[in-house]
Each structure stands twice: as structure tokens, then as C-alpha cells.
Amino acid sequence: MPPNEIWITIDGQALKVPPGITILEAARLAGVEIPTLCYHPSLTANAVCRLCVVEWRGSRTLVAACAGTVRPNAVILTNSRRVRTARRTILEMLAASVDLSDAPDLQALLAEYGGDPNRFGEDAARRTFDGVKADNPFYVRDYDKCVLCWRCVQVCADDVQHTYALGFNGRGFHTEIATFFDAPMPDTTCVFCGNCVGVCPTGALKGKREYLWGG
Amino acid sequence: MSYQPVLTARVGVVDPASLKDYEAHGGFRALRHAIAIGPDAVIDLVTQAHVLGRGGAAFPAGIKWKAVNEEHGPKFVVANADESEPGTFKDRVIMEGDPFSLVEGVIIASYAALAEKAYIYIRGEYPQAIACVQQAIAACYAAGYLGENILGAGFNLQVEIRKGAGAYICGEETALFESIEGKRGFPRLKPPFPTQSGLFGRPTLINNVETLINALPLVLYGPDWYRQFGPSDSPGPKLYCLSGRVRHPGLVEAPMGTPLSELIYEYGGGVTGSGELGGVLLGGAAGAFISPEMIDVFMDFATLREIDAALGSGVVMVFDTSADIKGVLKRIAHFFAHESCGKCFPCQLGTQRQVEIIDRLAADRLRPGDLALLREVGQTMTDASICGLGQTAAGAIRTALDRFGYEASTGEFYTFQR
Amino acid sequence: MTAARTLTSPQMAALRQILQRYRGQGGAYLLPCLHEAQAVTGWLDADTCTEISRALNVPLVQVHEVIEFYTLFYNEPVGRRIVRVCDDPPCFLAGSSEIVRACARQLGVDEKGGTSSDGRVTLEIHPCLGRCEQAPFLMIDDDAHGHVQPAQIPDLLGEGA
Ligand SMILES: Cc1cc2nc3c(=O)[nH]c(=O)nc-3n(C[C@H](O)[C@H](O)[C@H](O)COP(=O)(O)O)c2cc1C
Ligand code: SF4
Ligand code: FES
Numbered sequence: 009m010p011p012n013e014i015w016i017t018i019d020g021q022a023l024k025v026p027p028g029i030t031i032l033e034a035a036r037l038a039g040v041e042i043p044t045l046c047y048h049p050s051l052t053a054n055a056v057c058r059l060c061v062v063e064w065r066g067s068r069t070l071v072a073a074c075a076g077t078v079r080p081n082a083v084i085l086t087n088s089r090r091v092r093t094a095r096r097t098i099l100e101m102l103a104a105s106v107d108l109s110d111a112p113d114l115q116a117l118l119a120e121y122g123g124d125p126n127r128f129g130e131d132a133a134r135r136t137f138d139g140v141k142a143d144n145p146f147y148v149r150d151y152d153k154c155v156l157c158w159r160c161v162q163v164c165a166d167d168v169q170h171t172y173a174l175g176f177n178g179r180g181f182h183t184e185i186a187t188f189f190d191a192p193m194p195d196t197t198c199v200f201c202g203n204c205v206g207v208c209p210t211g212a213l214k215g216k217r218e219y220l221w222g223g
Numbered sequence: 224m225s226y227q228p229v230l231t232a233r234v235g236v237v238d239p240a241s242l243k244d245y246e247a248h249g250g251f252r253a254l255r256h257a258i259a260i261g262p263d264a265v266i267d268l269v270t271q272a273h274v275l276g277r278g279g280a281a282f283p284a285g286i287k288w289k290a291v292n293e294e295h296g297p298k299f300v301v302a303n304a305d306e307s308e309p310g311t312f313k314d315r316v317i318m319e320g321d322p323f324s325l326v327e328g329v330i331i332a333s334y335a336a337l338a339e340k341a342y343i344y345i346r347g348e349y350p351q352a353i354a355c356v357q358q359a360i361a362a363c364y365a366a367g368y369l370g371e372n373i374l375g376a377g378f379n380l381q382v383e384i385r386k387g388a389g390a391y392i393c394g395e396e397t398a399l400f401e402s403i404e405g406k407r408g409f410p411r412l413k414p415p416f417p418t419q420s421g422l423f424g425r426p427t428l429i430n431n432v433e434t435l436i437n438a439l440p441l442v443l444y445g446p447d448w449y450r451q452f453g454p455s456d457s458p459g460p461k462l463y464c465l466s467g468r469v470r471h472p473g474l475v476e477a478p479m480g481t482p483l484s485e486l487i488y489e490y491g492g493g494v495t496g497s498g499e500l501g502g503v504l505l506g507g508a509a510g511a512f513i514s515p516e517m518i519d520v521f522m523d524f525a526t527l528r529e530i531d532a533a534l535g536s537g538v539v540m541v542f543d544t545s546a547d548i549k550g551v552l553k554r555i556a557h558f559f560a561h562e563s564c565g566k567c568f569p570c571q572l573g574t575q576r577q578v579e580i581i582d583r584l585a586a587d588r589l590r591p592g593d594l595a596l597l598r599e600v601g602q603t604m605t606d607a608s609i610c611g612l613g614q615t616a617a618g619a620i621r622t623a624l625d626r627f628g629y630e631a632s633t634g635e636f637y638t639f640q641r
Numbered sequence: 642m643t644a645a646r647t648l649t650s651p652q653m654a655a656l657r658q659i660l661q662r663y664r665g666q667g668g669a670y671l672l673p674c675l676h677e678a679q680a681v682t683g684w685l686d687a688d689t690c691t692e693i694s695r696a697l698n699v700p701l702v703q704v705h706e707v708i709e710f711y712t713l714f715y716n717e718p719v720g721r722r723i724v725r726v727c728d729d730p731p732c733f734l735a736g737s738s739e740i741v742r743a744c745a746r747q748l749g750v751d752e753k754g755g756t757s758s759d760g761r762v763t764l765e766i767h768p769c770l771g772r773c774e775q776a777p778f779l780m781i782d783d784d785a786h787g788h789v790q791p792a793q794i795p796d797l798l799g800e801g802a
Contacts, residue, residue, distance in 0.1 A: 054412070054566075055412055055567070055609065056566055056567050056568065056609075057567075057568050058567055058568050058569050058607040058608070058609075059568075061606070061607045069605070069606055069607070069608075069614060070606045070607050072412075075412050090606060093599060093602060093603065094569070094602075094603045094606050094607040097569075097573075097599050097600060097602075097603040098568050098569055098572070098603060098607065101568070101569075101572035101573060101576055101600070101603075102568060102572060104576075105572055105575075127592065127596055128576055128579065128596070129579075129590065131579075132576070132579060133575060133579065155568075156565070156568075156571070165700075172700035172701070172702050172703065173702060174702065175702035175703060175705060175706035176407065176565075176706045176709065176710070177706070177709045178565070178709055179390075179407075179563065179564055179565045179709070179710050180560055180561065180562070180563035180564065180565045180571055180574060180575070181560060181563070181565070181571055181572065181574065181575035182565075183565035183571065186702075186705070186706070186709070187702060187705075188687070188690070188701040188702050188704075188705045189687045189690070189705060189716070196701075196702075197700070197701065197702075306771055307768065307769065307771070308769075309729045309730060309731075309768065309769035309773075310729075310730070310731060310769065310773055311769075311771060311773075312771045312772060312773055312774060315771050315772075346771070347676070347711075347713045348713075348725070348767070348770050348771065348780070349771065350783040351783075351785065385672065385673070386672070386673070386676055387711075387713075388672060388675070388676065388711035388712070388713040388714055389711045389712030389713035389714075390710060390711050390712065391768065402672065403669065403672075404668055404669055405667070405668030405669055405670065405671030405672060405697075405699060405703070405707065406668065406703070406707065407706055407707055407709075407710040408710060408711075423669075464773065464774075465774070466731040466773035466774060466776065467730065467731050467734050467773075468734055472731070472773065472774040472776070473774040474774065496734075504730070508729075508730075540730060540731060540773075542734070546734055547733075550733060551730045551733065551734075554728065554729055554730055554733055555730070558729060558768055558769075561768060562768065564710075
């Protein structure tokens with residue numbers, strides 16, 4: 009029989025939590041805020057952005073709080089030096105690669121962690137595309153602003169719509185969200201459900217009206 | 224050097240296309256013995272011998288074999304022959320020179336784990352190895368070593384080759400499963416581990432080619448024989464891939480824990496180029512550089528871990544003092560940027576930033592702050608990446624800077640006066 | 642959309658046969674099917690991918706993103722023969738830069754790789770090919786060439802080869 013509650017320690021605070029919850033949920037119970045980006049409560053947690061990493065005593069690497077589940081007697085630090093260095097560096101590298109002008113939450117985080125994206129130099133490679141893709145009456149795709157959180161691909165595929173219009177081009181730094189042979193949206197399986205626009209955290213996907221008239 | 228090879232004893236001796244020849248040289252004796260003692264006894268042997276995985280992570284094989292054996296329902300065995308770690312060629316030599324031994328290893332593992340379906344995932348850049356193993360599988364079906372009721376023992380096994388398509392990351396076990404399932408090679412989050420949920424969501428035993436062929440002599444001669452080689456925490460025969468500036472580059476079979484100096488000077492015939500050792504890369508691009516004064520180190524998993532190096536896949540890449548070490552570091556950085564799958568931010572972004580800084584270092588154009596930046600990018604990849612690729616992408620570069628006396632003011636590596 | 646498909650009728654027939662064999666097999670046979678199809682067609686165009694998607698019952702975008710991920714699959718025309726030169730450390734130490742230069746000169750392409758203007762040969766700088774003991778090493782399609790010398794390149798890649 010699994011116990012109904014287990015003891016864990018978060019940032020020095022001992023607490024009893026239900027077994028099997030994520031570190032992120034446990035931290036909320038402890039009143040501790042952990043930053044997230046790719047995580048969305050109604051989608052599969054793929055833990056790709058790694059902004060939510062925490063230190064777990066005994067673990068060789070940091071652990072993603074959005075996907076890692078607590079175990080009895082876990083000792084977790086959510087804001088150690090090691091954790092802060094990782095978060096700051098990820099944010100800096102992101103800001104040096106992607107246009108975050110429509111992502112005020114990320115800009116605020118970058119400031120909070122004291123990040124300076126200019127450290128990589130003005131010639132650091134950025135992910136830029138030739139203009140905004142406005143190939144349908146409903147929404148536009150501005151991939152200069154895409155952080156590759158995977159949310160749009162997930163809602164289009166197994167997490168919600170099972171439409172499979174969106175996937176990936178390339179790999180590594182050159183990964184992009186794409187359609188079959190980069191076809192315009194109306195030529196794909198897209199049903200214009202709008203789910204992808206709804207989950208985009210950075211303004212890369214926008215309804216046409218919002219894009220044209222702002223706000 | 225009095226050691227008699229066992230894992231590679233048939234390579235270059237038998238006709239790799241002939242099952243008869245394989246049998247005449249002791250082939251399938253291990254399988255017959257395994258069937259005589261039963262799956263549980265086979266697993267006991269692997270556990271008692273303390274076989275550590277030869278794919279790089281050094282995980283005890285017995286634990287995995289037992290875990291999969293105890294699971295119910297359909298399960299799989301996978302032989303990992305993706306072999307894309309720079310400097311690694313051992314599995315290719317086995318598959319081209321003695322392909323039946325891999326097939327026999329797969330049959331024994333499947334028999335022990337109670338799996339009825341196995342895959343051999345071979346990198347697409349190994350067409351000869353694929354042809355040899357394909358041919359061996361066909362011969363085994365024809366002779367009753369594969370298929371239904373193998374050797375009349377009442378167990379069935381189907382084996383299929385899967386050809387990779389150019390992706391280092393597909394050697395990572397969960398990315399490899401994704402690849403067999405027909406997807407991009409994105410590593411999965413662990414847990415769950417493959418022994419619980421692997422290929423097609425089923426319990427899966429995945430081992431490196433060399434790990435699997437270790438089972439053959441082990442089943443025949445027992446754990447005491449196996450453990451006479453190497454230290455007790457890291458035993459057995461070992462394949463080392465000797466490359467770079469040595470007189471006789473090639474595959475060396477020697478006991479685990481052989482001193483590095485013996486590999487370079489006795490097996491390898493000494494250093495070429497300037498004739499003077501500059502450094503050695505152990506474990507491949509994902510491994511670590513060590514400096515000349517460290518070459519008496521014993522080449523086993525535990526010892527190398529202690530000195531912040533890695534045995535990994537057995538790579539021993541030798542550099543003389545005249546080697547263009549900056550050109551080497553540049554290629555290592557580009558390798559990781561090219562092979563990052565792009566799933567997680569630290570590696571997807573960090574491998575690109577690392578390339579930019581190393582390109583500057585190689586061009587003697589380092590900017591103030593670049594080395595500190597490189598260190599933070601490296602630490603972030605090591606600490607926060609999802610899988611082993613990102614976690615090891617900074618190791619070789621970090622150890623080169625630390626151990627070869629890089630002097631930022633002159634842009635020179637002390638050990639390499641070119 | 643990229644270049645359209647230009648297949649001869651024997652190629653079409655061979656492709657049909659492959660698709661017939663893989664019909665209904667699902668994603669677990671996507672990689673084998675792509676390998677076989679590409680061996681016939683040279684590269685994987687949108688029409689061929691659409692037919693593969695239908696035959697295997699795998700989403701179109703999955704076929705596309707898989708081809709995009711793996712370096713041995715091509716969704717653009719490539720040379721009829723592909724030369725892969727290893728330039729990772731052991732080959733680099735053995736002079737692979739000279740080999741790359743000789744290949745690029747012979748084919749009239751950039752040293753980063755490319756396809757000769759007659760569409761005959763594509764040069765690729767490839768990550769470690771696992772033949773480090775035979776450095777410098779290159780492959781021409783499935784054929785291995787170890788300890789290769791720059792002087793051999795014209796013979797290996799020349800018109801008659
Ligand atoms: C980026 C990466 C590449 C890998 N490549 C290989 C490989 O080519 N062959 C291999 O056996 N293991 C490789 N591994 C290790 C596997 O994930 C896994 O640990 C291994 O196949 C388990 O077998 P073993 O226990 O017999 O070593 C790789 C790991 C990583 C992170
Ligand atoms: S560490 Fe690199 S290779 Fe591994 S999942 Fe992350 S991006 Fe992919
Ligand atoms: S929020 Fe956890 S990894 Fe992105």
C-alpha cells in the first residue's frame with residue numbers, strides 16, 4: 009500500500025504531500041514559485057525548455073520540476089546558485105536567438121535573473137525567417153518569435169485535435185515548426201480550430217485581427 | 224600483452240558469411256549451454272560476472288536482463304549498433320568480421336529475457352555491416368537458430384534489422400526506440416526506463432553489441448573466468464578503439480583496466496607525428512581529454528570516472544604535440560551542434576553558442592569574457608539538458624582548456640607547441 | 642513546394658511494388674520504406690511522400706519531419722552519387738582537409754559540400770563514419786575507401802567513374 013502522504017523538503021521547508029505529484033505542484037503547495045515556459049497544465053509535459061529545473065540532492069543533473077515527480081524524503085532546492093545559473097543562461101541564449109518582444113513574461117524573467125543576451129555578441133546567430141506567414145484568413149505565423157515550446161505541435165497532434173498539420177523542419181539550433189513540404193496552411197490538414205494560437209506563449213501565432221489591429 | 228583475445232578471436236579467422244565456419248570455431252556452443260541451464264541461470268551468470276554495459280553508460284547488464292525477464296506480456300530485445308560516437312568502430316569490426324556472434328548474443332539475451340522479438344539497429348552508414356548481419360540472420364533462420372521452437376527448446380524468436388538514417392542521437396536508447404517507431408529521434412524523458420516501458424511502450428532490454436557478445440564466453444566459461452580480467456568493480460575483456468597519431472591504429476582487445484600507456488606504446492606501437500605525446504581523447508567526443516602525465520591510468524570505468532575522464536565506448540584517440548588541437552576542438556564543437564536533436568533548450572541553443580565561441584578560439588579572435596561564457600554555457604548544458612548528448616557536449620572542450628594549459632593572452636595551448 | 646517528381650516508368654513500377662509491400666504497415670515501417678523508396682527515386686519528393694503516407698497510414702507531416710531529421714534522407718534533388726568525406730578528428734589528423742579540398746575542386750563545389758553542376762555527384766562533409774583506423778576515409782554511395790590520398794580523387798570522382 010502506498011502511503012497517502014510523503015515527506016519532502018523544498019528549500020529547507022519540510023512538508024507532507026500526496027505521492028506522485030510533480031515537483032512543480034509540490035512547490036506550489038509549499039508556496040514556492042518555479043518559472044515555467046513550455047509547461048501547460050492541459051498538455052503533455054515534455055519538459056523541453058528546462059527553465060523549471062531544480063536541484064534534487066543526490067541527482068547528478070538538475071531535474072525538470074514540471075515533469076519530475078516527488079519521491080519520499082526528496083530534498084529539493086528551487087533557487088540555488090546552480091539552478092539560477094542554468095535558468096539565466098537558458099534565458100540569455102534564448103533572447104540572443106529569438107525575438108521576445110511579444111513575450112513580456114520572458115523579458116521580466118530575464119531581468120529578474122540578471123540576464124544579458126548581448127554577452128554572445130551582435131554576430132551571434134539568430135533564428136530569423138523571411139517575414140510573417142499570412143497564408144490563411146484566420147491566423148498568422150511569425151516564426152522569428154517562436155521559442156520551440158512544442159505546444160502548437162502538441163495541440164495539433166495527439167494532445168487535442170489529431171489533425172497533424174504541424175511538425176518540425178531541421179534539427180538542433182535549426183529546428184523550425186513546419187508543415188508538409190512547407191505548404192501554405194490551406195493546403196494542409198489544418199482545420200483552423202485555433203487551438204495552436206491559443207497556447208502560443210510568445211506571440212508567434214496570432215489571430216489575424218490581433219495581428220492587424222493590435223492587442 | 225600475453226592476453227589471448229576472446230571477443231574478437233574469430234575476426235579475420237572465420238568466413239563471416241559461413242555458418243558452418245562459425246560453428247566449427249565454437250559458434251552456438253554458448254546458446255546450447257544457455258538452453259541447457261535455463262533463462263534464470265543465464266541471468267545469474269551475467270549478474271555474478273558484473274558485466275557493465277559497453278555502450279558508454281556502464282550500467283550493470285544483469286539488472287536489466289532480470290528486470291525484463293520478470294515483466295509480463297510482449298517484450299523486446301534491441302541490439303544497439305548505431306555506433307556514431309566519433310572515434311568508435313568496434314561494433315563495426317565485430318559485425319563485419321564475426322556477424323554470427325552478434326546474432327547468437329541477441330538470441331541468448333532474448334532467451335534469458337523471455338522476449339520473442341528482437342531488433343538490431345545498425346547505423347545507415349554501415350552498409351557492409353548491415354549486409355553481413357542480414358546474411359547471418361537469414362542463415363540462422365534456415366538452420367533453426369531463429370524462428371519457431373529454436374533448437375527444439377520450445378522458444379521462438381524473430382529478429383529484424385533496422386537501418387539508421389544518419390543521426391548520432393539515435394544511439395541514445397529512447398531516441399532509438401522513437402526511430403524504430405518511425406519518428407524523429409527525440410529522446411524521451413526518463414523515468415520510465417526501457418525495462419518498464421521501452422519500444423512500443425513495452426518492456427525492452429537494450430544492450431550494446433559488445434555487451435551482447437560478452438555473454439558468449441561468459442556463459443561457457445563462467446563468472447570466475449570473466450572476473451579474472453580487470454578490476455573487480457569493472458571486470459571483463461574490453462575492446463579499445465585506437466586512432467589518431469599512433470603507429471598501428473585499430474581495434475585492440477585487452478583486459479579491462481589495461482594501462483593507457485600499454486595501449487598506446489605496446490599495442491599502438493607508439494606516437495607518430497612529432498613522436499611526442501600531446502594528449503589523449505578518451506571516450507570519444509562525449510568523453511574527456513587527458514594530458515600526457517596521466518597516461519599510466521588504468522582503462523576501466525571506475526578508475527577513469529575518478530579522474531574526471533570516461534571510458535565511454537572505448538575510444539583512445541591519440542594526439543602528438545604537433546597536432547592542430549584548435550582544429551580538433553572546432554570539429555568536436557561542430558559535431559555536437561550538428562547532432563543536437565533540438566528538443567531541449569540548453570543543448571539546442573548551447574551547442575550553437577559553443578560553436579561560435581570555439582570558432583573564435585580557433586581563429587585566435589577570442590573576446591574578453593568568452594571563456595567565462597563558454598564555461599557557463601557548458602555547465603548549463605551539462606546540468607539541464609534532457610539526455611546524454613547535451614550533458615556531455617561540453618566535456619571534451621572543458622577538459623582540453625583545463626588540461627592543456629590554454630593561455631588566453633597568447634591563444635596557445637601549452638602542451639601543443641605547433 | 643520544391644522540385645516536382647521526374648521518374649522513369651521502371652522507377653515508378655519499382656516504387657509501386659515497394660508501396661504495395663508496405664501497405665498498412667504503420668509508422669514502425671516508415672524508415673525501412675523511406676530507405677527503399679529513396680534507393681529507387683534518388684530523393685523523396687512531395688508526391689512520393691504523399692503516396693508513402695497513404696500506404697503506411699502515417700500523417701503527411703510525420704513523413705516530412707522524419708525526412709528533415711535524418712541526414713541520409715533527402716527532400717531535395719541530390720547528385721546521382723553521393724560522396725561522404727569524414728572530417729572528424731582522426732580523419733582530420735590524417736589530412737581529411739586535403740581530401741575535402743580535392744573533392745571540391747574536382748566537382749566544382751564549395752568545400753562545405755554541394756552538388757556538381759551536371760547533377761552527377763553530391764559532396765558531403767559527414768560526421769565520423771566509424772572507420773577511424775583507416776583515416777582519412779570517404780564513402781562513395783555504399784563503397785568504402787580508406788587511407789585515401791588526394792591524388793586518387795580525380796580517378797574516384799572523375800567523369801568515367
Ligand atoms: C547521444 C548518445 C549516443 C549514444 N550512442 C550509443 C551507441 O551508438 N551505441 C550504444 O550501444 N550506446 C549508445 N548510447 C548509450 C545508450 O543510450 C544505452 O545506454 C546503451 O545502448 C545501453 O547498452 P549497454 O548497457 O549495453 O551499454 C548513446 C547514448 C547517448 C546519450
Ligand atoms: S540534450 Fe540535446 S540531444 Fe538530448 S534531448 Fe536535449 S536537445 Fe536533444
Ligand atoms: S516548464 Fe518544465 S521544462 Fe519547460
